[in-house]
Amino acid sequence: MTKAKGIAFDEFGPAGVLHPLDIDVPEPGPGQVRIAVRAAGVNPLDHKIRAGYMNAVFPVELPHVPGIEAAGVVESVGEGVTGLAAGDEVFGPTVTGAYAGLALAEAAKLAAKPASLGFPEAAALPVAAETAYRALHELHVRPGETLIVHGAAGGVGILAVQFAVARGLRVVGTAGEANHEHLRRLGAIPVTYGDGLVDRAREAVPEGVDVAFDTTGLAESLAASVELTGAKDRVLTIGSPLTAGEYGVAFSSGAGPDGYFGAPAFAEALALHAAGTLDVAIHRAYPLAEAVDAQRASEAGHLRGKIVLLP
Structure with missing residues (x-):
């Protein structure tokens, strides 16, 4: 286990239940990598889980670290991982909560982040x-x-x-x-x-x-x-x-018969980026310590683009 700074909640409720927490992030398992998170996306699912609305279909153990997508730098790789190494810049869905300095991810679901694409913009892409x-x-x-x-x-x-x-x-x-x-x-x-x-x-x-x-x-x-x-x-x-x-x-919830479309979706977004036409709108980037304000803004809605957190 490696310690990392994170944001978690110990009980369901309003955004104020979020608080800083030192968390243990395990070593990456087979097919996984551990990334140093540079930016994490904030999604409506995050506050719905925190409020307890999703517990019947998306149960979580408490304390729970929110966040399902991130961009960062590969810190270590698990058994069987090929094509990624420590120091590589990546983005994609995470296995553990992304509101943290470190998170685990499935290597096969990550995409390489071009140097020309910022970490906040990359973190806003996966979901x-x-x-x-x-x-x-x-x-x-x-x-x-x-x-x-x-x-x-x-x-x-x-x-x-x-x-x-x-x-x-x-x-x-x-x-x-x-x-x-x-x-x-x-x-x-x-x-x-x-x-x-x-x-x-x-x-x-x-x-x-x-x-x-x-x-x-x-x-x-x-x-x-x-x-x-x-x-x-x-x-x-x-x-x-x-x-x-x-x-x-x-x-559509992502649980359909055709499965997960991360690879072709990321490829299409990166093709637009390479052509110079991709517009990844960032409504606002908050420091990780201001996750409460970030989730409140997400709940309020009417945003242009995505909210991201910066550990």
């Missing part, structure tokens, strides 16, 4: 890129189609917009007006969410909408998506399985 890629895969999008993305300025939405534009789709993105210019720069047609969304979308793309990806889980977004596409099987949400069921549309 968002895999989710965006998976959603487009499950929706069977095709070049020339028109896709509407609800919550297009969030961490997942921004990458979904970029992946779709790069694949030759026309993209409509719902967001607050403060984010409209940013979406235009990404190649999307922005529309404001809320009452009148269907009319605004039809005015923006008179040819119609073929497919819809929702990141919000809001009933109004799913209702609008079904009305716009006219086909429930071309609508997918990652926001709420309950709301998805109410509207008869697909819900």
Whole structure:
């Protein structure tokens, strides 16, 4: 075991239950590496687990260190690991909590971080890129189609917009007006969410909408998506399985039959980065010690991009 500084909670509750904790990070097992975390992504799942909302389906032992994605430097490698060595810069999902100075990860699920990509930006990619890629895969999008993305300025939405534009789709993105210019720069047609969304979308793309990806889980977004596409099987949400069921549309959680799409998702994001077009929006980077504030901001929502923590 190696000691590391981390953030944990001993009981379920509001963000204030988070506190600093010296944690033990084990030696990497077969197929694993231990990384020195340079940045960790903050996701809605983190605060849902902390609040106890996920305990029936995602039980955790207390004290629990949150965080499921990170970017950092390989510190040590486990048995059977090839292609990675101490000193390599990587990013991807973690096995142990990423709100810490050290974390374990499965070597096969990590990607090499280019020197030209910052650690905060790399830490913001794993969950968002895999989710965006998976959603487009499950929706069977095709070049020339028109896709509407609800919550297009969030961490997942921004990458979904970029992946779709790069694949030759026309993209409509719902967001607050403060984010409209940013979406235009990404190649999307922005529309404001809320009452009148269907009319605004039809005015923006008179040819119609073929497919819809929702990141919000809001009933109004799913209702609008079904009305716009006219086909429930071309609508997918990652926001709420309950709301998805109410509207008869697909819900994607990453536990589907096609498995984990990290490798192709990271490759697609890195190809955009190599071309100089990848936009990884960082809403704010907080010091690890300010994890309470970071999770409160995440819970409040309406973010442009991702929140990251810097150990």
